[in-house]
Amino acid sequence: MKKISVLGSTGSIGTQTLDVARMHRDQFQIEGLAAGSNVELLLQQAKEFGPRKVSVATKELADLVKHSLPAGTEVFYGREGLIEIAAGTDAELVVTAVVGSMGLPSTLAAIEAGKNIGLANKETLVTAGHLVTAAAAAKGVKLLPIDSEHSAIFQCLNGERYEDIERITLTASGGSFRDYTREQLVNVTVEDALKHPNWSMGAKITIDSATMVNKGLEVIEAHWLYGLPYEQISVLLHPESIIHSFVEFRDSSIIAQLGNPDMRVPIQYALTYPERWNSPAPRLSLAEAGRLNFREMDFERFPCLRLAYECGKMGGTAPTVFNAANEVAVARFLRKEISFLRIEEIIEQVLEQHEIHSEPTLETIEASDQSARELASRL
């Protein structure tokens, strides 16, 4: 039995992680589940999977659920609750599927406790990549990517020598507004932005796909996961999301990972690595797909991707500030307080006004994250 805990169990990645556990019911034991405020779903999950510990966002929610949980289930809440689910159970692997840099303390706590990480929460690596990777190396724990592109690269690199890599390429769908001009973006709505062409995902990442911030975060995530300089990480527009990413080697060979867009596949691979288990995911037929399309990335059309590369190369707290400003701007867009194009303006303005610190400690990162958020919410 593999013992796992899930942070963000009620979200898109969290529920699909539990779908995988359900498909292999005899193989997984769920030790802990952490949710935010969807207590109805959390209660269903607790009844079905019988975790020893659960956590919710607030004390009020914890009081609300505690009498409805199966006998013996311990309830926690807030930041400390997430840390308890991450580090205080017998899980050998923790799936990090909360959104945003709020996942950093619990991810670090899980690593400190010696848990392998099934990493979906890319913002933690963007915010504090040097701390997360150093802690994982010191503890000898694995950072197993769940993000589809990073899982693809991970699979392409199986058995390969890092020095033989010439370049990795992350594919980008282009998001909801792939074929819109900059002028057409002026009046787009939240509802339109939430219609991703290929993937059904949480709201924040769906907006990030449309702004191309998602690919920017993924470039920085790849830098930390694979230890490659930014010059060896590129992005290619691929509207079908069938080639999930690929690696070019020094002998000119290219190895790619393909499949229909279905997050249960990379999630399961992270849970079962290095084994591959059966999956009901629909099989890809290349004959049916017929043709696959590719385009160079247009950095004028998608300026957030250019900004992300600049922040990644700058290092220090630049990616922290980029990420925090984006999180606030996206939340404001989703609340219909600002327009779609204002998201990138806010990120740019926060970066301009912010003092960047090099080699930051956790305290410096948390302070930069906080002040970037305050600024982004005022602009």
Ligand SMILES: NC(=O)C1=CN([C@@H]2O[C@H](COP(=O)(O)OP(=O)(O)OC[C@H]3O[C@@H](n4cnc5c(N)ncnc54)[C@H](OP(=O)(O)O)[C@@H]3O)[C@@H](O)[C@H]2O)C=CC1
């Ligand atoms: N969705 C996808 O296909 C992919 C997602 N990712 C990454 O995975 C992460 C999760 O994304 P996704 O699943 O789409 O997001 P969702 O918005 O669907 O889910 C977010 C989860 O976080 C929980 N949460 C929110 N606030 C808190 C809190 N204060 N304390 C504890 N839990 C909280 C939510 O709980 P509740 O709903 O109960 O409030 C929910 O379970 C992100 O970093 C994203 O970038 C990466 C690749 C693909």
Ligand SMILES: CC(=O)[C@@H](O)[C@H](O)COP(=O)(O)O
């Ligand atoms: C499923 C997944 O991994 C998402 O991060 C996905 O990559 C979003 O797609 P685009 O950012 O390419 O639109």
Ligand SMILES: [Mn+2]
């Ligand atoms: Mn991705």
